[in-house]
Amino acid sequence: MPVCPPYLDPQLLDRVFEVDGDTVFNARALELFHLHATHNPVYRGFLTGLGVTADDVDSLEGIPFLPISAFKNHRVLLAGLDPTSHFTSSGTTGVTTSVHHVPWPSLYERSFMRSFTRAYGDPSTWRIIALLPAYLEREGSSLVYMAQRLIEATGDPLSGTYLYKYEDVAALLRRSEEEGKPTLLLGVTFALLDLAERFPQAIPNTVIMETGGMKGRRPEIVRDELHRVLKEAFQVPSIHSEYGMTELLSQAWSKGEGRYSAPPWMKILVRDPNDPLGYLPHGRTGGLNVIDLANVASCPFIATQDLGRMHPDGTFEVLGRFDHSDLRGCNLLMEA
Numbered sequence: 001m002p003v004c005p006p007y008l009d010p011q012l013l014d015r016v017f018e019v020d021g022d023t024v025f026n027a028r029a030l031e032l033f034h035l036h037a038t039h040n041p042v043y044r045g046f047l048t049g050l051g052v053t054a055d056d057v058d059s060l061e062g063i064p065f066l067p068i069s070a071f072k073n074h075r076v077l078l079a080g081l082d083p084t085s086h087f088t089s090s091g092t093t094g095v096t097t098s099v100h101h102v103p104w105p106s107l108y109e110r111s112f113m114r115s116f117t118r119a120y121g122d123p124s125t126w127r128i129i130a131l132l133p134a135y136l137e138r139e140g141s142s143l144v145y146m147a148q149r150l151i152e153a154t155g156d157p158l159s160g161t162y163l164y165k166y167e168d169v170a171a172l173l174r175r176s177e178e179e180g181k182p183t184l185l186l187g188v189t190f191a192l193l194d195l196a197e198r199f200p201q202a203i204p205n206t207v208i209m210e211t212g213g214m215k216g217r218r219p220e221i222v223r224d225e226l227h228r229v230l231k232e233a234f235q236v237p238s239i240h241s242e243y244g245m246t247e248l249l250s251q252a253w254s255k256g257e258g259r260y261s262a263p264p265w266m267k268i269l270v271r272d273p274n275d276p277l278g279y280l281p282h283g284r285t286g287g288l289n290v291i292d293l294a295n296v297a298s299c300p301f302i303a304t305q306d307l308g309r310m311h312p313d314g315t316f317e318v319l320g321r322f323d324h325s326d327l328r329g330c331n332l333l334m335e336a
Helices: 022-039 041-050 105-120 142-154 166-179 189-198 223-234
Strands: 085-088 099-102 127-131 183-187 206-210 240-243 252-254 266-272 275-279 286-292 301-310 316-321
Touching: 022 041, 022 301, 099 105, 105 142, 105 252, 127 142, 127 166, 127 189, 166 183, 166 189, 166 206, 183 189, 189 206, 189 223, 206 223, 266 301
Parallel strands: 127 183, 183 206, 206 240
Antiparallel strands: 085 099, 240 252, 266 275, 266 286, 286 301, 301 316
C-alpha cells in the first residue's frame, strides 16, 4: 500500500477507479475537491484568490478548475507527499515546461493499463511499435513511460521503441501483416509522416495511432489532412489517436475521426471562453476542462489550453488551442 499522509485514506487510490455512472463519479469528484481544497497549498491558494471556500461547492459544476499553467511554476501537490517521479512537458529552448510531481507511478500505470484494456483489449494480444523520436530523446516523458510499460506488457520480443529506424519499422509492419499479428503503431505526428513518405505500404490490419506533435520538425498540419495522408499511404480505414498530457494521469482514446472516449474515472467539460465558470452545451466549441480522478496527488481539476466540443454520445473532439505561442505536448493539431 502506498505511503500516505495521515489525512489521506490509502483506499481512496482504489476508489477513484471504482466508478459506475455519474452519481458515483460526482461523489468521488466532490470527495477529491474537499481533499484538495483543504490539503493542496496551490489549489487552496487558487480558491482563495477566487473567493471560493470548500463549503461553497456542493456540485460538479461548482468546482473551480486550476489553470494548467500552474504546473509550470508551482509544486502542485498535496501537503506531506514526497514525489518519487517527475513527468515533464516538452518545449522549445527558453520555454518554461510543466512538471508533474508523481508520488505513486503505480497509479499512473493502473490508469493507462485499465483504459487501454477497455479500449483495445489485453496488451498481451498486441505487438506494439513505438515511433516516438523527440520524446525518446529527453527525460521525463509520460508518453514514453506509458509506451514502454505497454510494450513490456505485450510480451512480444519484437515490440519496442524504434526512434528513427524507419526502414526497420517498415519491415516489421510488413512482417506483422504477413503473420496476421495484431499490431499497434504508436507514433508522433512528424515521424508517422516521415514513415508514410519514405515507406508507404498497405498494412490494413495495423492500428495506426498518432499522439500529435510536430515539434518544429514540419509545418503544422490540420488533423483531417494528416489522417487523409496516413490513410492513403498505409491503406488503413481510420487513424486512431491518444489524448493525454504531462499534467494528467489518464488518457482518452480515439478510434477514428478525432472523436475521443474517456474512461469512467475521467470526464471532459467544455467551458465558456467568455465565462470561465460557465459551461457550454453539446456541439459548442469552448475550452476543455478535465476531471481526472487518478490525479489524486496533484490536482484532479485541470483547465487546459485546448479547444474542443462534446457530442451527445459522450465523445469529444480537440479542435485547437487558445494560445499557439506555447506548442508542446500531445494532439496540437488544428482543425481547418
